[in-house]
Amino acid sequence: MAQAQRQPKFRRAPPEVRREALIDATLVCLRTHGHAGLSARRIGSLAGVSPGLITHHFPSLSALVAAAYESLAMSLLHSIEQHAREAKTTARERLRRFFRASFAPRLLEPGLFNAWLVFWSMMAHDARVRAVHNRTYVAYRAVLESMLGDLSGCGGIPPFKLRPAAIALAALLDGLWIEASMNARTFKPAEAVALCEDWINALSEGAFPSLLRSRSRSGGSRRFTRVSVRRG
Amino acid sequence: MAQAQRQPKFRRAPPEVRREALIDATLVCLRTHGHAGLSARRIGSLAGVSPGLITHHFPSLSALVAAAYESLAMSLLHSIEQHAREAKTTARERLRRFFRASFAPRLLEPGLFNAWLVFWSMMAHDARVRAVHNRTYVAYRAVLESMLGDLSGCGGIPPFKLRPAAIALAALLDGLWIEASMNARTFKPAEAVALCEDWINALSEGAFPSLLRSRSRSGGSRRFTRVSVRRG
DNA sequence: CCCACTGTTGAACGACTGTACAGCAGTATT
DNA sequence: AATACTGCTGTACAGTCGTTCAACAGTGGG
Numbered sequence: 001m002a003q004a005q006r007q008p009k010f011r012r013a014p015p016e017v018r019r020e021a022l023i024d025a026t027l028v029c030l031r032t033h034g035h036a037g038l039s040a041r042r043i044g045s046l047a048g049v050s051p052g053l054i055t056h057h058f059p060s061l062s063a064l065v066a067a068a069y070e071s072l073a074m075s076l077l078h079s080i081e082q083h084a085r086e087a088k089t090t091a092r093e094r095l096r097r098f099f100r101a102s103f104a105p106r107l108l109e110p111g112l113f114n115a116w117l118v119f120w121s122m123m124a125h126d127a128r129v130r131a132v133h134n135r136t137y138v139a140y141r142a143v144l145e146s147m148l149g150d151l152s153g154c155g156g157i158p159p160f161k162l163r164p165a166a167i168a169l170a171a172l173l174d175g176l177w178i179e180a181s182m183n184a185r186t187f188k189p190a191e192a193v194a195l196c197e198d199w200i201n202a203l204s205e206g207a208f209p210s211l212l213r214s215r216s217r218s219g220g221s222r223r224f225t226r227v228s229v230r231r232g
Numbered sequence: 233m234a235q236a237q238r239q240p241k242f243r244r245a246p247p248e249v250r251r252e253a254l255i256d257a258t259l260v261c262l263r264t265h266g267h268a269g270l271s272a273r274r275i276g277s278l279a280g281v282s283p284g285l286i287t288h289h290f291p292s293l294s295a296l297v298a299a300a301y302e303s304l305a306m307s308l309l310h311s312i313e314q315h316a317r318e319a320k321t322t323a324r325e326r327l328r329r330f331f332r333a334s335f336a337p338r339l340l341e342p343g344l345f346n347a348w349l350v351f352w353s354m355m356a357h358d359a360r361v362r363a364v365h366n367r368t369y370v371a372y373r374a375v376l377e378s379m380l381g382d383l384s385g386c387g388g389i390p391p392f393k394l395r396p397a398a399i400a401l402a403a404l405l406d407g408l409w410i411e412a413s414m415n416a417r418t419f420k421p422a423e424a425v426a427l428c429e430d431w432i433n434a435l436s437e438g439a440f441p442s443l444l445r446s447r448s449r450s451g452g453s454r455r456f457t458r459v460s461v462r463r464g
Numbered sequence: 465c466c467c468a469c470t471g472t473t474g475a476a477c478g479a480c481t482g483t484a485c486a487g488c489a490g491t492a493t494t
Numbered sequence: 495a496a497t498a499c500t501g502c503t504g505t506a507c508a509g510t511c512g513t514t515c516a517a518c519a520g521t522g523g524g
Binding site: 035110133137164171186197 | 266267268342346349350352353355356357365366369396399400402403404405406407408410411414415418419423426427429430431433434437439440441442443
């Protein structure tokens with residue numbers, strides 16, 4: 001029985017592979033333990049590696065966390081975006097798919113929010129994390145701007161300012177995602193999707209005066225055009 | 233010169249006073265140091281008190297933080313609400329004042345957001361903090377629902393579902409507040425206010441189909457009534 | 465003036481933290 | 495099979511943390 005097959009105490013790995021493994025372990029740790037997961041020893045043990053290896057492959061623990069932040073944020077964004085662009089349909093339908101993906105169970109897992117809180121908390125003290133936030137938030141908004149631009153290209157929709165529109169939509173999405181993550185009982189994911197679709201609908205109708213490009217500053221009581229909402 | 237007036241090493245205070253002083257010190261600590269401020273020694277020294285006193289007046293450090301959370305959240309809400317209700321004007325004007333107060337410099341101080349992150353982080357592990365969040369969020373939404381109800385009472389505005397409307401508006405406000413707190417350069421406070429006012433405008437025009445009470449599910453391309461936006 | 469009451473102190477405890485670095489041990493090459 | 499290279503370990507360091515509790519010392523009543 002007792003084979004006593006002597007296993008090597010560790011296996012070497014090329015730096016790139018090890019870096020990625022550490023990033024993955026960091027994400028798992030932050031998702032499952034929140035702030036308590038932010039520990040070189042915990043992350044190391046989860047990656048099957050000694051704590052000293054972290055500062056060997058990264059300048060510091062917070063640099064590893066920053067790398068994990070960038071990895072997760074970009075991965076999620078691409079995943080949602082691909083899910084949205086998958087179908088060749090109208091801009092409005094792609095937005096709808098984007099919203100649905102944003103409130104899918106995968107995105108509402110409480111652990112994800114806990115990890116996000118750790119990233120946000122570190123922004124105040126760590127320049128690297130702050131830089132990652134700025135990069136990823138700009139990328140996020142760029143995706144929204146692109147989809148809103150497509151929407152704007154369709155006929156019958158009054159021209160609107162893309163940048164502030166994307167900012168508002170991002171805020172609405174974030175606010176809903178945060179509350180849904182903190183308390184799943186407040187509203188159902190489908191309600192969040194409907195509220196975002198409503199926002200797009202109002203935008204299409206020119207019901208957001210401050211977003212209307214040029215045109216009368218009269219407050220928008222008179223809409224730019226009357227449009228058919230369905231099949232925009 | 234050297235008067236050598238012997239000061240007493242400490243002064244007794246009634247529990248209620250001491251509790252409040254500790255709460256205040258906690259808030260200052262969390263605002264200025266974020267997560268690093270969450271320390272019995274730091275809070276105690278800021279309150280001019282030994283660390284042991286915290287667990288003497290509170291069941292635990294996290295109970296003190298929960299109390300501080302409730303104190304801050306309710307204080308801010310009442311402050312904003314009073315500022316909004318100060319003037320006897322239309323519902324729309326009160327909402328406008330509410331938005332302006334929400335993005336006043338006092339609310340956008342970065343320290344405030346850092347404190348909030350600490351509270352949110354503790355929700356996952358601490359039932360007390362979670363309970364405070366639920367209470368204060370419900371109170372927040374109740375204020376919004378009340379103002380939206382007043383708005384709905386005005387003539388010429390299609391009836392809408394109060395609760396989901398308040399949820400959406402809260403999400404928009406939170407999302408804008410968070411991004412403004414993290415990166416003050418993304419947009420100006422006035423833009424955030426304008427985006428919230430736009431949302432109210434769209435609501436007043438019935439441009440949010442899923443929020444319309446009963447009525448045709450046709451998508452809302454035809455508004456309930458045409459209303460004058462200014463001086464609603 | 466002294467006493468009893470009790471708010472308060474501050475040291476002690478055990479456990480935790482990120483980082484540094486001397487040396488061990490896989491691995492590929494010779 | 496020996497060697498050089500280097501990824502990796504694991505301990506040491508100097509801190510940090512929340513909580514406990516015996517003892518101290520303000521304070522008001524007698």
